[in-house]
Amino acid sequence: MADQEPDSGEKEFDATDAKQTQAREDGNVPQSKEANALALIVGILCAGGALQMTVGRTLFNDFSSLLYHADSFAGDVFGGGGGQTQQLLFGLLVQIGLLFLILAAVVVVSLVIQRAISFSFKKIALDMKKLSPVENLKKRYGPRGITDFLKDMVKLGFAVGIAIIFLAALAREYYASSAIEMGHFAGFTFSQAMKLILWFLAFQVVLAAIDLPLQRRLHDNRLKMSREEMKKEMKQSEGDPQLKQSRRQAASRITRGQMMQNVPTATVVMVNPQHYAVALKWDPDDDKAPVCVAKGMDHIAAKIREIAIASNVPIYRDPPSTRSIYRLVEVDEEIHPEHFAAVAAAINFVDRIRKHM
Structure with missing residues (x-):
């Protein structure tokens, strides 16, 4: 045929x-x-x-x-x-x-x-x-x-x-x-x-x-x-719940490790202050909006804050905006327009700190 x-x-x-x-x-x-x-x-x-x-x-x-x-x-x-x-x-x-x-x-x-x-x-x-x-x-x-x-x-x-x-x-x-x-x-x-x-x-x-x-x-x-x-075989393996779970766990470990490596390069870390943490990176010479390079809850959030302190990355407290960015923005994704004002305030906070250093 x-x-x-x-x-x-x-x-x-x-x-x-x-x-x-x-x-x-x-x-x-x-x-x-x-x-x-x-x-x-x-x-x-x-x-x-x-x-x-x-x-x-x-x-x-x-x-x-x-x-x-x-x-x-x-x-x-x-x-x-x-x-x-x-x-x-x-x-x-x-x-x-x-x-x-x-x-x-x-x-x-x-x-x-x-x-x-x-x-x-x-x-x-x-x-x-x-x-x-x-x-x-x-x-x-x-x-x-x-x-x-x-x-x-x-x-x-x-x-x-x-x-x-x-x-x-x-x-x-x-x-x-x-x-x-x-x-x-x-x-x-x-x-x-x-x-x-x-x-x-x-x-x-x-x-x-x-x-x-x-x-x-x-x-x-x-x-x-x-x-x-x-x-x-790929379809059969994807249908296996144990294989799915193991793949998700492996992917989560890889993503978590990459996120932690990105925290020292962040411009600011916005916190809840205890339960949520979002690391944002912004380049003033770039036309793009700030990008989320890491985010986490509970112990992951605590690890992000710990790395930020060790790397001299400023930490900014804004519970509502932090929770919203955590829920709506994925890692390596630009923030949404509704977050511009809150993130601008965080970046201004960072600029003021650096001017006094």
Whole structure:
């Protein structure tokens, strides 16, 4: 249609704090799969170190005992109640469980560092879009799906290449080590596996260093807001009574601070004398009427009088005119014609004081 308004749906504004908070509550947080994979590899190395230094020897001895003395364990299970076998298997499960606990702890630490932990029921709620074949095809064959596929292919190619090169270089050592004792062969195999994991770790560090900031940037782009969304959120926030009150309080503090800075520049301060105070500024070389630069009641009025005394600004008592100016004239606004006579009297008072100084 020719008379249709131009599209204002372009998302050009960064997400507000409110939208970021809502996204986190919905479980929509930036998360890097590569950083999680890096944490998993680090966890494997930590578990491998624990396996080699502490748990490994006991675990290997228990497995060896289970294999070499299978007949005695079978007799224990079928004829002796299985107490010895249960004790051995329980010890094995505890040691293996410790290794998995290390893996889980490292991955959780990675998620905490990424600030990617968010508990939201919306993530586990039934979403028909997730069941839609069309949406799944878009996700799988869209730009993001193709990017993930290419990235996974690069990772797979690197992994296969590293494994082939590494194993080919160590083939001779493997053949030579096949003649040694089982315990030493297992240790040799374990050390070579740890070296291979270190190669994968180096590659994964590079991937995570690229993917982590990229995912954060993509997440920020997904949360960007259009002009219409900004307007809608502003309307919603303006309708919130608490936000309104906080804005009024903040504006009042700012205005009050600016007013107090204006008092030393005033020509005269008119007072009630206790409850009201109005600071007026007048330039005789200007054609404009005197301007109200500060006003206040009660404790604010007392503060205005205090600053006026400290700044040698004359104070003039005129209760009716002071109350009228306070009610009718805003800060940075000229006085009204009905106040001219009273303010002229105040300025004459100031001139007389200055002549006698």
